[in-house]
Amino acid sequence: xxxxxxxxxxxxxxxxxxxxxxxxxxxxxxxxxxxxxxxxxxxxxxxxxxxxxxxxxxxxxxxxxxxxxxxxxxxxxxxxxxxxxxxxxxxxxxxxxxxxxxxxxxxxxxxxxxxxxxxxxxxxxxxxxxxxxxxxxxxxxxxxxxxxxxxxxxxxxxxxxxxxxxxxxxxxxxxxxxxxxxxxxxxxxxxxxxxxxxxxx
Numbered sequence: 249x250x251x252x253x254x255x256x257x258x259x260x261x262x263x264x265x266x267x268x269x270x271x272x273x274x275x276x277x278x279x280x281x282x283x284x285x286x287x288x289x290x291x292x293x294x295x296x297x298x299x300x301x302x303x304x305x306x307x308x309x310x311x312x313x314x315x316x317x318x319x320x321x322x323x324x325x326x327x328x329x330x331x332x333x334x335x336x337x338x339x340x341x342x343x344x345x346x347x348x349x350x351x352x353x354x355x356x357x358x359x360x361x362x363x364x365x366x367x368x369x370x371x372x373x374x375x376x377x378x379x380x381x382x383x384x385x386x387x388x389x390x391x392x393x394x395x396x397x398x399x400x401x402x403x404x405x406x407x408x409x410x411x412x413x414x415x416x417x418x419x420x421x422x423x424x425x426x427x428x429x430x431x432x433x434x435x436x437x438x439x440x441x442x443x444x445x446x447x448x449x
């Protein structure tokens with residue numbers, strides 16, 4: 249186990265976060281544009297025929313912004329949790345899990361939006377954006393719900409992945425300090441002090 253500072257990991261997270269977010273945002277909005285192009289034509293004030301491409305562009309920028317938010321704060325959390333010793337694989341694994349969490353919230357938001365549109369359609373035009381009668385409301389609500397789900401899912405992913413990374417890191421530390429080193433520490437107090445200083449300074 250390398251005990252030196254690993255500045256590359258937080259830097260990698262700050263760089264890959266926006267790119268991963270941009271790719272995910274573009275893909276999710278491309279899907280949503282197939283479900284309800286009317287949503288993007290209304291919300292983005294664009295022609296119906298341009299809704300799909302505008303949705304992808306908008307999703308790219310929104311996803312990059314959310315990815316930057318996640319990458320920056322997760323890099324800080326991982327650096328503090330591991331004292332700048334987080335392995336790249338551990339950080340990238342958490343980034344992948346974060347994308348999965350956000351996508352799960354994206355789906356959940358779509359389901360909630362669809363259910364609300366069926367049970368309380370009057371919310372649209374009163375609390376949410378008004379929808380013309382020709383527009384399929386459940387489809388419209390699905391898209392809006394997924395977008396809100398992604399927004400809510402990002403801080404949830406940040407918190408969950410930070411906790412997971414810290415727990416995994418502590419297991420690595422305990423594993424690296426076990427075995428022969430643990431036995432030597434029990435026999436020699438100076439060895440115990442050296443190991444404690446090594447992993448907790």
